[in-house]
Amino acid sequence: MSDSQSTIAVASPADFHVHLRQGELSTLVTKHVRQGGFNVAYVMPNLKPPITTTDEALLYRAQLQAIDPAVQYLMTLYLSPDLTPDEIRKASRAGIVGVKSYPRGVTTNSDGGIESYEAYYPVFEAMEEEDMVLNLHGEVPSDAAANTCVLNAEPAFLPHLRKLHARFPRLRIVLEHATTRAAVDCVKSLGDTVACTITAHHLALTVDDWAGQAWNFCKPVAKYPDDRQALRDVIKQGLWFAETEDRAHVSTAMFISAGHPRFFLGSDSAPHPPETKSSATPQHACAAGVYTSPILLPLVAQLLESFGALDRLEGFVSTYGRAFYRIPIASGEAKVTLRQVQGKIIQEKWAEGNQSVVPFWAGKELVWEIVG
């Protein structure tokens, strides 16, 4: 994979969780997908109003293609009571790839989110038949009486994941933006139809980083150092730990440098206008979201390198996710090459028209850059 000590080439990177918004903000951020080194964007449907029909998804895709036709946009629908098995079949025929489930009220534009899954079983049956993917925002709403809050909302969701997988074993399910050791262990323990995305920023942050720092605040929130370690470990050592409790009983040579094919990048890159990221008054909390798109591939390379997993880069950002989603690389498509760089500081913001966005790590140094 590495051409020399100072460059690394990656087969067509794919970001399996992106927010491309709408209107002027979309014009600004959609162009950042390729700028960040990615050729595929798996597009979230939580617009205002959410994308709930095939026709809306196709219209949205056309809008995105008009902004940058070189990106392959994989479209999703927002799970809601409006979604029927017939609409699923129509969506599948139209090339819509997945359906995103948001628990009610836990993140940006999730007021219409779901409260219980049983009502959606007919939809999931149709999705299983059509081989569509179910994408889960895996958090339960906070409930003080149950001691549930942003810190344990993800572990509290995992029984729902286990139950869905048991009921629909052929349904491909992705637990999005995992942040806890519990989530990593759960996904490892489930079958090959269950995968997990990991963001770049959750490989960098812990709770200490968003305490008092709105720009690092996102949902799910970054958790304990040990949780971050579990995310790093599954990327670096993946199957080696996943498939055995007893090192003596496996051939480690088979697994030692494999990573884990069911854990791959979904950046959850989520742009918000800068004024919504400041809690300038006591009455309003700031928007939840970290924006990584324009620097994504160099950022992920730098993070993986920081914990000794740079050789897992291609699997994590391309081949594992593409294999799970069955999105092959077009024949003849060139690799994206990164080279080491010094003194490259992440700019404070990107702006166009009335819109601006502030990236993660603004003002910090990146040590990789995309060869233009």
Next chain:
Amino acid sequence: MSDSQSTIAVASPADFHVHLRQGELSTLVTKHVRQGGFNVAYVMPNLKPPITTTDEALLYRAQLQAIDPAVQYLMTLYLSPDLTPDEIRKASRAGIVGVKSYPRGVTTNSDGGIESYEAYYPVFEAMEEEDMVLNLHGEVPSDAAANTCVLNAEPAFLPHLRKLHARFPRLRIVLEHATTRAAVDCVKSLGDTVACTITAHHLALTVDDWAGQAWNFCKPVAKYPDDRQALRDVIKQGLWFAETEDRAHVSTAMFISAGHPRFFLGSDSAPHPPETKSSATPQHACAAGVYTSPILLPLVAQLLESFGALDRLEGFVSTYGRAFYRIPIASGEAKVTLRQVQGKIIQEKWAEGNQSVVPFWAGKELVWEIVG
């Protein structure tokens, strides 16, 4: 304690943990002690530079008395290598009440904090002889390798508290601003020389409230709902749970309405200039601190009432702390009376000269007010 359904009278309230700052900010906030219903202020020494000598503490007290002579200021020294047993004896003779220990780097102006306690044993011996109080900011610094972060920094500190109490059983120790069930349980389990302050805001907040909301961000951070419940329970039910595991073996009538005499209010009211409370750029986190002084007694009454503990108000804000610190109420001193009120909104800020401070719960309704 209650004159009628709509008023409540409290014997001379005492706030056993306050930051009164210096310079113009001190002029503004020191006057808020009495405005908030309090006659005694236990004053923290973390100025720039910190208060490390008797002479500095007496000068600081004189400055505070010049701002509002009606408040009784109880002074403290900042534990540092400069503090000697001789200085402890001098401080005690001069009426200095306590010594505050900050672990290095965990909160505002704690860069000179301590890293290990053994070096201070001669100081603690002198304090024990002089009957001075040791005030502990009970958090260890974050350490990713040990999985320590702001969420478990307090439980990780508790072994230090246990060790200090075992080594100095006659030394009065206060664990400041407890935020966890582990801390409450630990202090309950220790002897009568160990007490614990609880802030008003930690009776209201959980982690969800400061996630993305800088005005609710303080150190220690508010924790899980169950931790908040432990703080509420020890105020409401205190000794009843503290002294027995088996209801059949105690006379509940003795304890049922007692609260817990070793748990009392220390507001940790910590004013910061508004511009330091905003994380307007990705490069700087906001200041840690919640400001409650000007609304403190009505706020505490409202919070205790919210969990059915209004009849514990006098013990929590006055008699328990005064008994532990041996600060009697002056003979003839009038009680402070609160009355119920409707439509009273907490103002957005208090300002004087170039200084302003934004209170906790700005814009929210208070349902008690001090009878002027």
